[in-house]
Amino acid sequence: MSPGWAATSATQRGSLHERSGAPNQDAHRAGTSPTAEFAVVADGHGHPRYLRSEVGSALAASTAAAVLPAYLTGITHALTSTAILDTDGLEEALAQLIVEQWRAAVEQHLAEHPLGEVDDPVSVYGTTLVALAANESHLLAVQIGDGDLVLVTPSGESIRPFPADPEHDGVRTHSLAEPDPVAFLHVAVIDLSVQPVALAFVATDGFGTPQVERNWWEQVGRELLDRFASNGITWVAAHLPGWLTEPAAVGGDDTTLALLARLRP
Amino acid sequence: MSDRLGGAVARRPLHLFFVLDVSGSMRRGGRIQALNNALAEVVPHLRDEARNNPHADVLIRVLAFANEAEWVVEVPTPIEQFRWQRLEAVPQGFTELGSAMELLAEALREVDQSHGAFPPAIILVSDGMPTESGTPFADGLSQVLATRSGTHAVRLALGVGRDADLTSLRRFIDNDDIPLLRADSPEQLIDYIVWASKVASRGASLPAVGSGSPTYAPPPAPMGDPIWSTLQ
Numbered sequence: 463m464s465p466g467w468a469a470t471s472a473t474q475r476g477s478l479h480e481r482s483g484a485p486n487q488d489a490h491r492a493g494t495s496p497t498a499e500f501a502v503v504a505d506g507h508g509h510p511r512y513l514r515s516e517v518g519s520a521l522a523a524s525t526a527a528a529v530l531p532a533y534l535t536g537i538t539h540a541l542t543s544t545a546i547l548d549t550d551g552l553e554e555a556l557a558q559l560i561v562e563q564w565r566a567a568v569e570q571h572l573a574e575h576p577l578g579e580v581d582d583p584v585s586v587y588g589t590t591l592v593a594l595a596a597n598e599s600h601l602l603a604v605q606i607g608d609g610d611l612v613l614v615t616p617s618g619e620s621i622r623p624f625p626a627d628p629e630h631d632g633v634r635t636h637s638l639a640e641p642d643p644v645a646f647l648h649v650a651v652i653d654l655s656v657q658p659v660a661l662a663f664v665a666t667d668g669f670g671t672p673q674v675e676r677n678w679w680e681q682v683g684r685e686l687l688d689r690f691a692s693n694g695i696t697w698v699a700a701h702l703p704g705w706l707t708e709p710a711a712v713g714g715d716d717t718t719l720a721l722l723a724r725l726r727p
Numbered sequence: 728m729s730d731r732l733g734g735a736v737a738r739r740p741l742h743l744f745f746v747l748d749v750s751g752s753m754r755r756g757g758r759i760q761a762l763n764n765a766l767a768e769v770v771p772h773l774r775d776e777a778r779n780n781p782h783a784d785v786l787i788r789v790l791a792f793a794n795e796a797e798w799v800v801e802v803p804t805p806i807e808q809f810r811w812q813r814l815e816a817v818p819q820g821f822t823e824l825g826s827a828m829e830l831l832a833e834a835l836r837e838v839d840q841s842h843g844a845f846p847p848a849i850i851l852v853s854d855g856m857p858t859e860s861g862t863p864f865a866d867g868l869s870q871v872l873a874t875r876s877g878t879h880a881v882r883l884a885l886g887v888g889r890d891a892d893l894t895s896l897r898r899f900i901d902n903d904d905i906p907l908l909r910a911d912s913p914e915q916l917i918d919y920i921v922w923a924s925k926v927a928s929r930g931a932s933l934p935a936v937g938s939g940s941p942t943y944a945p946p947p948a949p950m951g952d953p954i955w956s957t958l959q
Binding site: 634670671672673674675676678681682685686701704705706708709712713714 | 730731732733734736738783842843846879
């Protein structure tokens with residue numbers, strides 16, 4: 463059964479990375495599971511110290527794509543069958559699950575591709591993660607590190623469910639690879655009957671940072687909703703890579719965006 | 728329909744502040760001439776760095792202090808348009824570093840209000856002990872560090888000669904991973920300012936929070952005889 467959402471994603475390598483020969487260190491996943499759609503982006507840290515960050519971001523994206531839909535299915539059942547539920551506990555448990563699964567994937571990669579002498583080998587996989595999963599009744603939002611996560615209501619109003627982190631100054635960011643990532647991993651469970659959402663998008667900071675307008679995300683949310691409503695997801699998916707070209711060229715950073723759009727609001 | 732998603736995009740500003748001592752003692756031993764030569768020499772290096780860092784729009788400001796602090800270049804000026812204007816040391820001028828910090832803090836508060844800027848970089852050059860006929864150094868520094876930009880800035884300091892107050896300069900840097908440099912000759916001052924400017928303009932490539940401190944490659948080996956340490 464379709465979960466009632468469509469998903470797509472795209473990325474563009476940043477001009478700075480093209481010039482330096484560095485790979486695109488962003489990763490993205492968008493798609494469907496039997497019970498939920500998901501849209502995920504991850505941004506591997508750019509500093510040379512994080513020499514496997516493009517692997518770390520790919521593992522973060524695949525981890526979230528696997529974990530979030532299954533977790534959403536489980537908590538949807540719990541939320542609809544129990545009057546009193548500890549949503550804070552659910553959110554913390556998901557944060558811990560993501561971190562554990564990502565670290566396990568990293569350690570497996572390390573076992574298959576050993577590093578030389580490195581003090582903290584997991585840290586070289588440093589990455590952010592910004593992810594969404596949704597079904598008919600609920601939407602899960604997850605973020606650690608910089609980047610943007612925006613929900614758009616049916617009337618076109620954009621909402622950011624997580625507060626801006628003052629430590630994200632354009633250079634430094636929280637990371638799945640830091641010592642206590644659970645403390646900085648935001649999770650929100652959104653009841654769509656209380657807070658209707660028509661579209662949601664996640665983006666790495668390569669998209670938002672070069673935007674001139676401080677509230678750029680409001681305009682982007684409106685435009686994505688309008689374009690999806692007018693043209694459908696196939697058209698949006700075909701045009702999305704082109705829309706990322708200018709921020710990647712001007713801003714220089716890898717630029718990635720993934721979105722979920724509701725088929726039956 | 729526009730093929731753009733959202734509004735206009737632009738390179739991210741990287742504000743680079745030079746905070747320079749033009750007190751009376753800078754007239755000794757050709758220090759002010761060396762400082763002028765160093766800043767003139769650093770401009771082409773900064774332009775090269777900017778060309779290699781296309782996602783940053785390097786903007787220069789210059790603040791000088793003696794009996795008082797004042798902007799020499801107040802408007803953030805793109806490095807491509809920046810021209811060094813030679814400074815004169817103020818005869819018997821004091822070292823009002825605290826007042827300079829206070830003025831710097833005002834500018835950093837403006838940077839705090841901007842969107843998408845890289846953490847700024849601040850290069851402080853001084854040859855003496857801060858005087859306190861105006862704002863005490865500690866108060867001025869507190870104002871700098873009370874700003875978001877000041878807290879996250881790459882803060883570098885160069886002492887000139889043996890009378891430089893390294894304790895104050897170290898408090899300004901407040902990062903054990905960043906070397907505090909003392910120049911004892913014109914050659915060293917040039918080398919160190921070029922090094923500091925390169926470090927500052929590369930601020931955009933610092934690593935992430937939570938995985939240790941950034942590493943700063945050491946400056947080039949000192950050159951020239953230490954003439955300023957032997958001057959009275």
